[in-house]
Amino acid sequence: MDLFKETVDSQTIWLDGTDAGVYLFSVSVCYWFENSANESPENFMPAKVMKRAFYKTMEEFPILAGQLKATSSSSRLYVEIDKDNLNMPSYTDRYCSLDYAAMRKSGFNILKLPIDGLSREYGPPVSSGLIRGKVEPAHFRIVRFKNNSGVLVFASIAHYITDGYGYSQFMNRWAEIARWMQQQAKEDADEPFPVRKYNHDRSFHRSYRSSKIIDLEPAVVKNLTTDTAFSRPFAWLSPGMRARVLRAVSYATPRSSSFFHVSSTQMEELRTKVQAHAPEGTRYTINDVITAYLAIVIGQAKEKAATDWWSRPIPKIIRKISGNRLGNPMDLVAAANINIRPRIDDPNAGEYVGNMVVGGSTVFSRDEIQQSPTKETLAAMALKIHRAILAVNKQYIGQVGHLVNRHPSVNAWAMLQYARKKNKLGISNQYRFPHYSVDFGSGIPSMVRQAPHPFANTVFIMPDNPQTGGYVFEFNLAPDVEANLIANNDWMKLVDGYNKYQ
Numbered sequence: 001m002d003l004f005k006e007t008v009d010s011q012t013i014w015l016d017g018t019d020a021g022v023y024l025f026s027v028s029v030c031y032w033f034e035n036s037a038n039e040s041p042e043n044f045m046p047a048k049v050m051k052r053a054f055y056k057t058m059e060e061f062p063i064l065a066g067q068l069k070a071t072s073s074s075s076r077l078y079v080e081i082d083k084d085n086l087n088m089p090s091y092t093d094r095y096c097s098l099d100y101a102a103m104r105k106s107g108f109n110i111l112k113l114p115i116d117g118l119s120r121e122y123g124p125p126v127s128s129g130l131i132r133g134k135v136e137p138a139h140f141r142i143v144r145f146k147n148n149s150g151v152l153v154f155a156s157i158a159h160y161i162t163d164g165y166g167y168s169q170f171m172n173r174w175a176e177i178a179r180w181m182q183q184q185a186k187e188d189a190d191e192p193f194p195v196r197k198y199n200h201d202r203s204f205h206r207s208y209r210s211s212k213i214i215d216l217e218p219a220v221v222k223n224l225t226t227d228t229a230f231s232r233p234f235a236w237l238s239p240g241m242r243a244r245v246l247r248a249v250s251y252a253t254p255r256s257s258s259f260f261h262v263s264s265t266q267m268e269e270l271r272t273k274v275q276a277h278a279p280e281g282t283r284y285t286i287n288d289v290i291t292a293y294l295a296i297v298i299g300q301a302k303e304k305a306a307t308d309w310w311s312r313p314i315p316k317i318i319r320k321i322s323g324n325r326l327g328n329p330m331d332l333v334a335a336a337n338i339n340i341r342p343r344i345d346d347p348n349a350g351e352y353v354g355n356m357v358v359g360g361s362t363v364f365s366r367d368e369i370q371q372s373p374t375k376e377t378l379a380a381m382a383l384k385i386h387r388a389i390l391a392v393n394k395q396y397i398g399q400v401g402h403l404v405n406r407h408p409s410v411n412a413w414a415m416l417q418y419a420r421k422k423n424k425l426g427i428s429n430q431y432r433f434p435h436y437s438v439d440f441g442s443g444i445p446s447m448v449r450q451a452p453h454p455f456a457n458t459v460f461i462m463p464d465n466p467q468t469g470g471y472v473f474e475f476n477l478a479p480d481v482e483a484n485l486i487a488n489n490d491w492m493k494l495v496d497g498y499n500k501y502q
Contacts, residue, residue, distance in 0.1 A: 100150030
């Protein structure tokens with residue numbers, strides 16, 4: 001840590017509207033490593049090496065030691081890195097009384113860890129530190145299981161710092177430096193330090209935004225900006241106070257977390273069947289098909305939950321008094337996050353580790369989501385998704401950038417509302433990110449899991465271990481919606497494994 005403090009320079013990084021919209025969230029992932037080779041503690045992910053490698057990685061990600069602030073005039077967010085007053089992320093390395101096999105038996109359920117291993121407060125991405133004046137940029141927890149049987153590396157990085165792509169870059173860089181340090185400890189080692197370049201300057205994000213104005217779909221505009229009587233005052237709050245609002249809302253929103261496994265074979269078979277009904281010249285991706293499938297099964301689960309609630313005595317009376325204006329079925333808005341780096345035609349885009357994600361929103365009517373997920377219905381819905389994702393070109397990206405930067409607080413409020421609306425579904429596809437290449441010198445993880453999310457209406461699609469193959473769907477839904485999903489035969493016949501955080 002001392003070496004990092006000597007190398008860091010004071011600087012200010014002005015955040016973009018794309019950062020401001022998601023700054024109340026975090027990217028939080030659990031990496032589970034098994035000591036299958038029965039290595040000694042000195043060789044299996046040694047604590048001293050991992051800590052030294054971490055602070056060496058911090059030298060290339062100094063934004064992690066900055067203080068999140070807002071201007072008094074425009075509420076624009078920025079990160080101030082003051083070398084004499086650093087806001088360092090917390091880092092702990094401790095032992096746990098449980099054996100790694102017990103965690104595997106639990107389905108790698110982080111909530112099964114005892115308090116002395118990993119406090120439950122670190123499960124949800126919104127840490128307890130956010131209710132204080134200072135916003136914690138990140139926290140890292142290493143848990144070593146009984147008899148050196150395995151290690152959990154839990155890392156939670158505030159979303160205003162980076163997106164899923166940048167997060168995976170940090171984790172892989174940390175692991176790479178740890179491997180290099182272990183290699184250097186050998187007598188005959190003469191391997192040069194691996195050089196990488198990372199760009200945190202948000203001006204890169206703004207450089208490709210053209211002045212050409214294009215019309216965005218109303219659903220896209222509504223999802224990105226919610227200018228209400230609450231959004232503007234929300235902007236006047238300090239970053240810490242805004243986080244208190246989020247914390248309160250997250251506690252007030254019931255949610256349940258569970259995960260399902262779908263094999264690669266099953267997924268490709270489904271895509272191939274749906275592809276047979278695609279228009280000529282159109283090739284559906286797995287993302288197109290699975291988003292359509294999720295829209296149907298989750299849309300049906302949400303509508304059944306709403307119908308059951310409005311059929312209760314008191315809600316039924318309220319609906320009658322309203323003249324049946326309340327409780328009517330709604331369209332479903334599905335938004336899949338898109339990594340836009342490959343779409344801006346810049347060879348240096350891969351070096352940028354700020355937020356470069358745009359949500360491709362698709363609106364499905366009640367009639368569409370009430371259909372059975374046949375090959376024909378999935379093909380029609382996948383076409384809408386396919387076209388929505390293709391529409392995310394350079395001009396579209398530029399217009400979204402202009403939109404969210406007009407008043408970033410409105411964008412942030414929109415994200416908060418999005419997490420609460422019952423007819424919303426946020427889908428984060430992370431199966432293309434190299435989570436399973438994170439190797440600290442003793443092999444890749446046996447399992448990678450998202451931490452339970454503090455809001456309902458989200459789905460994370462993660463890669464499974466390469467030896468197993470397939471996809472892990474991690475749902476954060478209202479409990480009644482989750483129960484309806486599990487009771488849906490169309491969904492359960494697609495999956496081959498199920499577990500629940502509880």
